[in-house]
Amino acid sequence: MSAAAAARQILNQLHEVMASRLHPQGKLDRVVEIIGETLHSEVCSIYLLREGMLELFATRGLEQEAVHVTRLAIGEGLTGIIAERIETLNLAEAAAHPDFAYRPETGEDKFHSFAGVPIVYRERAVGTLCVQHSDPRRYEDVEIEALQTVAMVLSELIAHAGLVDEEAGTLGEAATGPLTVQGLTLVKGIAGGHAVYHQPRVHIDQVVADDIEAERQRVYRAFDKMRDQIDVMASQAEFGVGGEHDDILQTYKMFAYDEGWSRRINEAIDSGLTAEAAIERVQQRTRMRMREIDDPLLADRMHDLEDLSNRLLRIVSGQLGTAATQGLKRDTILIARNLGPAELLEYDRRRLKGVVLEEGSLTAHVVIVARAMGVPVLGRVRGLRGVVTEGDEVLLDADKGVAHFRPVQQTVDIFRERFALSRQRQAAYAEMRDIEPFTRDGTRIQVMMNAGLRDDIANLALVGADGIGLFRTEFQFLVSATMPARERQTRLYRDVLDAAGDRPVIFRTVDIGGDKAVPYLDSAQSEFDENPAMGWRALRLALEREGLLKAQARALLEASAGKSLYVMFPMVSEPWEFDAAKAVFDRQLAYLKSQKKLLPEAIRYGAMLEVPALAETLDILLPKISFLSVGTNDLTQFLFAADRANPKLAERYDWLSPAILRFLARVTQATAGSGVDLGICGEMGGRRLEALALLGLGFRRFSITPVAVGPIKELVRKVDLSQITAIMKQLLSSPTASLRSELQAWAEAQGIDTD
Known part of the structure; x- marks a missing residue:
């Protein structure tokens, strides 16, 4: 059975389960049975984030007494590692892994092989989906592919079914703790606000496709439109001839016309996903690969593909435009790969408090304008998409070249003192x-x-x-x-x-x-x-x-x-x-x-x-x-x-x-x-x-x-x-x-x- 066929078989049954009147726990119990039966796996378990811990919510094959009892911290054990790194594990001998943590109440000592994938919701791991088998063997690529697709759908179904306690708040809030990143100071200053992406993330409302062929046609049309856009960009004088713009556009064209990329999206649609979910599914796989890349040049190329995937996702969903067109609702730290000066000027200067760029240079036009606007800018900060969610609190210290996301209280207190002192001084100077x-x-x-x-x-x-x-x-x-x-x-x-x-x-x-x-x-x-x-x-x-x-x-x-x-x-x-x-x-x-x-x-x-x-x-x-x-x-x-x-x-x-x-x-x-x-x-x-x-x-x-x-x-x-x-x-x-x-x-x- 192909990965697409296995995933589609599971998705069809999952759709029925989630639409049923079973209570949430009953739904999860049925889900692990379906996955285990389809993949012929002796164990299938779902761990969900609850009060900052990964809790065993449902299992087929482990001891039922361990459900809601076994809990692992993010980064603890194989399950915690999957959630922390948002990556897949596939092991023939689980106990040989240095992060293996044995929990006797689960009765898992007789199982050797282990495979697990993260359940990701809005770019954060909110749980893990794991399978185990008594024979020491690595799971086939087909099985891993099916698990990854199912985990993606499962995340949406979990969110819509309210399967995380109210105490946990919004799904994913506790999945990633405080984060401090270093960057290049482009415009000095300190600022506080909430993270907003210049190109807003597309939220996928429907994951499972009603009509696979219709979804395929939507992707074909989106690819055609995206390729036309890239061709127009390449022909416009504003991008110049030669230099870095030309390199970027050539990379874009390479990916835009890459048959392998479009084939993978088609395979994801074959498994039963909508066009948006299929693009996101392939994008998740790209992010996982990016974490394993040490070659800076290749990593840059993967970032280009990420950028292009976002463009394709916006086209297919019809959710076009930047955060500026939607209007800033509160004090904002804007996150972007790069910005043009005209794009920066579109933002409400009363709400825009700072900018964090994945790229950016000291001589970029946007930096010249930002300096005139008095907006601090930090550049060369890569990979924020996977670890920062819109709405996260941000404290930007461009003086020191750092940004604090979801800061701890001590950092907040220090910033408050600095802001208070700055306000006092400004009040004195205003006189x-x-x-x-x-x-x-x-x-x-x-x-x-x-x-x-x-x-x-x-x-x-x-x-x-x-x-x-x-x-x-x-x-x-x-x-x-x-x-x-x-x-x-x-x-x-x-x-x-x-x-x-x-x-x-x-x-x-x-x-x-x-x-x-x-x-x-x-x-x-x-x-x-x-x-x-x-x-x-x-x-x-x-x-x-x-x-x-x-x-x-x-x-x-x-x-x-x-x-x-x-x-x-x-x-x-x-x-x-x-x-x-x-x-x-x-x-x-x-x-x-x-x-x-x-x-x-x-x-x-x-x-x-x-x-x-x-x-x-x-x-x-x-x-x-x-x-x-x-x-x-x-x-x-x-x-x-x-x-x-x-x-x-x-x-x-x-x-x-x-x-x-x-x-x-x-x-x-x-x-x-x-x-x-x-x-x-x-x-x-x-x-x-x-x-x-x-x-x-x-x-x-x-x-x-x-x-x-x-x-x-x-x-x-x-x-x-x-x-x-x-x-x-x-x-x-x-x-x-x-x-x-x-x-x-x-x-x-x-x-x-x-x-």
């Missing part, structure tokens, strides 16, 4: 909203904020920033599948200026290319960028693609009609690059004048100092600009030849090292008396101890993340500029490897909190 940041000796410091999304402008009034010191115009380009039309750009810039009111907005022209590659701007030079951050990007790309800069210049000029316009060019390496970029704006301004268009009442041009070479020609550049902003993130990696996308180097070089501070001191000296407004952009200015050093070096304008505005304003009011200037001069004259400890000690002596 600074309407207070101007003057130093103790009466100097007004400009504390501005960074932005990049239309919604960010609301933070201006919320945190009391002096304006927007950096509006990242590239965000609109990153979340678009095609080049944003000039009209769209104009609308965005006008909305931002209107929302900002009288507060200045410094627009940085588009910084794309390199590590912010967009698919619709395929540059021949990009393929040679071994280090994209130092490659064909930002102003370099914009000057080559003059049409791009020309459209943005027109959009900014038209949007600023009757107002002041601040334009900042990124990654200027030499003064002639600034001249070339400004010339593009001058030509567009002349054109608008000729068309009698309303013009900005004033235009001020500036540059970002990120490339160290520019510091050597400031005497040439300064007479041409109104303001200069030092971009500390890129500047630091260029100074130290340390790629910030490399996690091994991300924390290697200290912002308070003499090299970076002496460089910045030279910049402030070079700009002194020039009339050029000097500012700082980037994370360095948003950290209190680093901001203290920057004040001592002569910086008087900060553009930082919105959440840092309050802390920096509060810091400014405690500082005497003459004192901090003197101490910085002293520390830099005879420095140690890092000035952090000395500056920290000085601040504490002055009563300045720099945490």
Whole structure:
């Protein structure tokens, strides 16, 4: 008898039993008899999770007195191992297994062979189905296949028949305990919420098929639709040519057209399962195989198949869309294989507290947007589908690179203390909203904020920033599948200026290319960028693609009609690059004048100092600009030849090292008396101890993340500029490897909190 025939024979009888009026215990007693008889097995037993223990609920062949008496912990004995690892065991001699645990009350000493499969409900083991025989033999593959199929159906029938005590709560809640996973910090922060999958799990309502041929046709249609989708994806420009996208799509196509995969699903349908249940059955087998794979490349391929299986399951069930379309109901930690920036922006920002990605990199577009949104992100966390269920409590500590699922009370208490302290601090900083940041000796410091999304402008009034010191115009380009039309750009810039009111907005022209590659701007030079951050990007790309800069210049000029316009060019390496970029704006301004268009009442041009070479020609550049902003993130990696996308180097070089501070001191000296407004952009200015050093070096304008505005304003009011200037001069004259400890000690002596 084939596996499908054996399973179908059992399923037909199980369906009748579960539809009968027998009480739950009677149903289970009948189920073990049916399975044992069909498979000619002397023993068939069902263990179900109850109060955190696997309890013998029904048996054929073991002592009946052991029913509801024999209990095993998850991980204890062969039954516990099956549930813990969610894997199948097939042993010719059970007692020889190192985890064998003998229970004398069962009378199982005369049985040698043992096979067991997990009963999985919504991705968690809620029990085990076991068979035993007196002869020492391994069970045939056909028998194991039949057991696995029956166990899957049994899990649904158990759930619908209420065969688990109310005390156990929802099936599976106790099946997996606390779980802590390590990942790669992509965006720092801590957050708490409940797990929600970006691609929601399809819940299968019907497991046993009424019409096998109808189910087969449903799968055929779903395969056709899925293959069409993959072919369309492969042909779309947004996926580019070559590179990792092409590798992923080629793997998808390989699996989508794999006859072995479709054959296994068909065999599962032959056993009597619905299309959805058949796909899930094969997917369960894939997950079990994934746990046994040590080869990283092969494991990645199996993850691709898992991803494709989910796609096929959504198509066949008609349950399409992401969690964003369904709406978040409570505070959420989103789990996804990967996300695009536009997909992230679809979520309710009031409910989205954090993101955990199976993949993800420090330079991914979604990370850039998440950082701007203030949403912590943890990446490189694999295999959560099988161990995390929607609704699980999650504590995300992206600062330390960990996520706690179903945390123990001690972990919850620690997080509550951290959240409470954070709220207290934020409440204190909120009181600074309407207070101007003057130093103790009466100097007004400009504390501005960074932005990049239309919604960010609301933070201006919320945190009391002096304006927007950096509006990242590239965000609109990153979340678009095609080049944003000039009209769209104009609308965005006008909305931002209107929302900002009288507060200045410094627009940085588009910084794309390199590590912010967009698919619709395929540059021949990009393929040679071994280090994209130092490659064909930002102003370099914009000057080559003059049409791009020309459209943005027109959009900014038209949007600023009757107002002041601040334009900042990124990654200027030499003064002639600034001249070339400004010339593009001058030509567009002349054109608008000729068309009698309303013009900005004033235009001020500036540059970002990120490339160290520019510091050597400031005497040439300064007479041409109104303001200069030092971009500390890129500047630091260029100074130290340390790629910030490399996690091994991300924390290697200290912002308070003499090299970076002496460089910045030279910049402030070079700009002194020039009339050029000097500012700082980037994370360095948003950290209190680093901001203290920057004040001592002569910086008087900060553009930082919105959440840092309050802390920096509060810091400014405690500082005497003459004192901090003197101490910085002293520390830099005879420095140690890092000035952090000395500056920290000085601040504490002055009563300045720099945490």
